[in-house]
Amino acid sequence: MVVEHLSKHFGERIAFDDVSFEVGVGEVFGFLGPNGAGKTTTVRTLGTLIAPSSGSAIVAGIPLSPKNGPAIRSRISMMPESPGLYLRLSVRENLECFAGLYRLDDVRGRIGRALGAVSLEDRARDLCGSLSKGLRQRVGLARALLNDPAVLFLDEPTSGLDPVATREVHELIASLRERGVTIFLTTHRLEEAERLCDRVAILNTTLRLIGRPDELRVQLFRRSVDVRLRAPLDDPETVFGAVADVERWEQTPSGYTLAVSDPDLVAPALARALVAADADILSLAESHHSLEDVYLELVDEDVEAKSP
Amino acid sequence: MSFSWTRVGAILHKELRDYRRNRFVIATMAATPVLFIALPTIQLIAASTTGKAVNLRVGLSLLYMLVIPVIMPSVISAYSVAGEREQGTLEPVLTTPIRREEFLIAKALAAFVPTLVVAYAVFGIFLAIAALFAHPVIVSAIYAGTHVLVQLLFTPLLAGWAVWVGIAVSTRTTDVRAGQQLSVLGSAPPLVVIALMSLNVITVSTALAIVLAAALLAFDLLAWRAVAAMFDRERLVTGNRGRSTAGR
């Protein structure tokens, strides 16, 4: 999948703008962003449900165009934010309907395999209306697996699920990943993206960052030490410059924050240097910047509430 | 990829299964015949058997039954798209390779077929009851002229019109109830012409009945093309009113 400068505007309102990225075969690609970032709109655009305002894309090897809609749709599958099952139909009947829509052969076999993949063989005859939210999500996943899609789009597959159901869905996605299914996963949960994805992109109307989760962690999650002193240093550059591994420092209202590679390694040397400089140390501690903070900072602008 | 009856069948099958488990639909389909047979039958059996009144009563009874193919399909089809959107089941369907023609035909058949079954059944039962219990004068009045032909011919044609009006409304509305009322209203106009025939305001020859039927058929086909042209995936999915720049 290749996406180039893709944008979608609803009248004056920009849903997402100038988004470019590539997803390789067999990759699990995380699409992170806060509410209103444009994740769902991106998925719908790539799934040929809505037409982009500008830019181009290749989905499952086929260029995105109105004419190619049916061809693309037959090679992908999508699970929307709510699975959208027919509640008065049984699990099997739901899948039968979609097998018909994809004109699949060996319907029984495919349904059996799809239900097997989500461990729902025993619930095939249950009406979907009687299933819990977590199980419905799994039926939605089974439905999305029916046509052996080249790309599987999952739009916030764990939203509204309890921790157990969330874990089950995570395990499912992990097993799909092992089977080499290309997955485009949107979420606003960082730990989910970190756990499941080969690469992630952070979207907030425009694409903010893209890379492997561990790279992003390093990039985002610069470790640092907070130093609180009774009085500011006379010459902080000399003091901090002398300590190995202090990459950068900056003054804060209560002291200094130092960017370091490993706080445990730096702290003792730093303490000695401060004592040598006659500083009264109030505290010396690793600062707690979670990935969350940086993410929040990145997506800080409240795009959605901004008037168009 | 060309038009596929497999996909039409998949949706149609699903709809019919869904009806069978929907108490409201079952109740409506059961109540319709009772309601629509009782009144005309009482009218006929209680009718006096002299003069012009006979013909008028027969006409009224038959007209009354033609309300079925107006109301039933417009209510069902007005629900068909808007209802799916409300339940969130529309988006997954539209992400399959289904084409708009397949989707629309399936939805149309899902409203059309049950209507035809119910309407013809009601008419059949009515004829049977009339044959058994009504005065011979009335029975011969039923079979005189173009009554039976009009009934048989116009039931599917009225239903066809009502189906497309209902679907057209359904693809645009966000409110199922309002959509149903609107579509019943929009489905009614052709009934006026038939009312004039049934009540002998215009005397109809077989030829005229067929010409009118052909005209209504033409309208039905036009309505189908118009609905297909109006179909807009983006609008259906996002519910965006009017400003979309998308293709289909």
Ligand SMILES: Nc1ncnc2c1ncn2[C@@H]1O[C@H](COP(=O)(O)OP(=O)(O)OP(=O)(O)O)[C@@H](O)[C@H]1O
């Ligand atoms: N049909 C529409 N008409 C106008 N604006 C829309 C429409 N659909 C979405 N938007 C706007 O586009 C932006 C992106 O919406 P989108 O649903 O893609 O966000 P999201 O990232 O999926 O959010 P969430 O986490 O809440 O699901 C929002 O500002 C939204 O208000």
Ligand SMILES: [Mg+2]
């Ligand atoms: Mg969303």
